[in-house]
Amino acid sequence: MIQKRIENLKEEFCKSYGSSDNIRVFNAPGRVNIIGEHTDYNGGLVLPVAIDKSILAVARVREDRILNLKSMNFSMEVSASLDDIRYRKEDDWANYPKGVAWVLEKEGLKLKGADIIFEGEIPIGSGLSSSAAIEVVSMITLLKLSNKKLPLKKIPLLCRKAENEFVGVNCGIMDQFIVTFGKKNHALILDCKTLDYKLVPFQSKGTILIVGNTKVKRGLANSEYNKRVKECAEGVKILKEYINREEIEFLSDITKEEFSRYRDKIPAPIDKRCEHVINENERVRQAVDCLEKGDLENLGKLLNASHYSLRDLYEVSCRELDVMVESSLKIKGVYGARMTGAGFGGCIIALVGEKAKEEFVKRVGRDYQRKLGIKPDFYTCQVGDGAKEI
Ligand code: GLA
Numbered sequence: 001m002i003q004k005r006i007e008n009l010k011e012e013f014c015k016s017y018g019s020s021d022n023i024r025v026f027n028a029p030g031r032v033n034i035i036g037e038h039t040d041y042n043g044g045l046v047l048p049v050a051i052d053k054s055i056l057a058v059a060r061v062r063e064d065r066i067l068n069l070k071s072m073n074f075s076m077e078v079s080a081s082l083d084d085i086r087y088r089k090e091d092d093w094a095n096y097p098k099g100v101a102w103v104l105e106k107e108g109l110k111l112k113g114a115d116i117i118f119e120g121e122i123p124i125g126s127g128l129s130s131s132a133a134i135e136v137v138s139m140i141t142l143l144k145l146s147n148k149k150l151p152l153k154k155i156p157l158l159c160r161k162a163e164n165e166f167v168g169v170n171c172g173i174m175d176q177f178i179v180t181f182g183k184k185n186h187a188l189i190l191d192c193k194t195l196d197y198k199l200v201p202f203q204s205k206g207t208i209l210i211v212g213n214t215k216v217k218r219g220l221a222n223s224e225y226n227k228r229v230k231e232c233a234e235g236v237k238i239l240k241e242y243i244n245r246e247e248i249e250f251l252s253d254i255t256k257e258e259f260s261r262y263r264d265k266i267p268a269p270i271d272k273r274c275e276h277v278i279n280e281n282e283r284v285r286q287a288v289d290c291l292e293k294g295d296l297e298n299l300g301k302l303l304n305a306s307h308y309s310l311r312d313l314y315e316v317s318c319r320e321l322d323v324m325v326e327s328s329l330k331i332k333g334v335y336g337a338r339m340t341g342a343g344f345g346g347c348i349i350a351l352v353g354e355k356a357k358e359e360f361v362k363r364v365g366r367d368y369q370r371k372l373g374i375k376p377d378f379y380t381c382q383v384g385d386g387a388k389e390i
Contacts (some may be wrong), residue, residue, distance in 0.1 A: 030051050030130060031051060032341075033046060034049060046190050060145075125345075179386060182384065186199040202383055286298070
């Protein structure tokens with residue numbers, strides 16, 4: 001499958017840039033987050049997996065400082081000089097690779113120009129991290145072509161910086177981290193404050209992870225995302241006035257007991273936002289425990305609790321996500337379901353006994369289409385590796 005995609009890309013490369021001599025191929029996956037939503041920018045825990053849908057980049061180094069960027073998914077092409085990289089709204093998708101080049105140059109890494117063609121199969125704006133994938137694949141492409149090396153943890157950090165400062169979305173570190181460090185058949189538990197992480201086997205026999213795409217696109221930059229980031233920062237600021245512990249930097253540093261003692265000092269809706277983050281963090285700990293013990297029943301319950309909290313307290317769900325989660329939970333053999341990613345549209349994940357798969361796809365699909373008039377997409381998600389050269 002991936003070989004076919006690479007062949008097509010090579011052909012396109014030849015057509016666009018004359019030959020395919022000396023080209024190199026790089027790949028970065030999308031991700032789904034099992035649990036730990038909106039905890040990353042609060043210094044908390046997350047438990048994502050890299051998936052088998054990816055973005056490929058075929059590239060060749062140039063002797064000048066020009067970046068030529070094309071994509072099989074968009075008609076617009078962009079050329080930019082590495083000596084003058086600026087955000088331009090009309091450059092649309094190309095602002096991601098441009099942002100990555102900008103951040104690397106800002107780090108003092110003198111890059112070489114490149115001709116790059118991207119091709120992606122991660123549905124865009126669906127909460128499966130197509131943006132982190134294009135950032136990370138661009139970063140490894142530019143580094144390798146320019147013969148530059150960085151400590152591995154710098155890659156997600158710098159990609160996040162590009163998204164925060166160049167594209168203008170105040171996202172956390174989760175997506176770029178799992179896209180870089182993901183491992184086949186493993187989930188990754190990440191402490192977003194310390195960046196310590198551990199890989200946990202994720203290969204429950206007889207159980208699958210189904211991704212359901214509501215087909216409602218979410219515009220992260222235009223959405224309420226940045227507002228939630230601000231609300232959480234406001235919550236910490238207020239709580240710090242009452243809790244006398246120096247190490248408090250993020251909401252994740254605050255215990256449940258401390259929060260309930262001072263909750264009434266926080267105005268609505270910030271109190272609800274804080275409650276979600278503090279409980280969600282605890283749910284991630286419990287989820288890892290369940291995963292290690294193979295306790296799918298309780299893992300499923302944690303997924304459901306996470307969804308309800310995102311819906312009622314954090315208020316980032318939407319009717320389409322809620323309908324799909326509710327329909328999923330009616331199917332026998334489904335352990336749990338929740339929205340995944342930032343919310344406001346995009347995808348859900350459901351932990352499903354393998355035998356229930358057909359029934360799930362048929363009935364949830366029918367129910368969703370009847371209620372919303374949209375035909376959803378479903379796919380069984382295989383847990384894959386992080387970004388690499390192929
Ligand atoms: C988006 C962001 C992540 C994270 C999730 C919500 O995917 O890019 O950093 O905040 O939303 O958990």
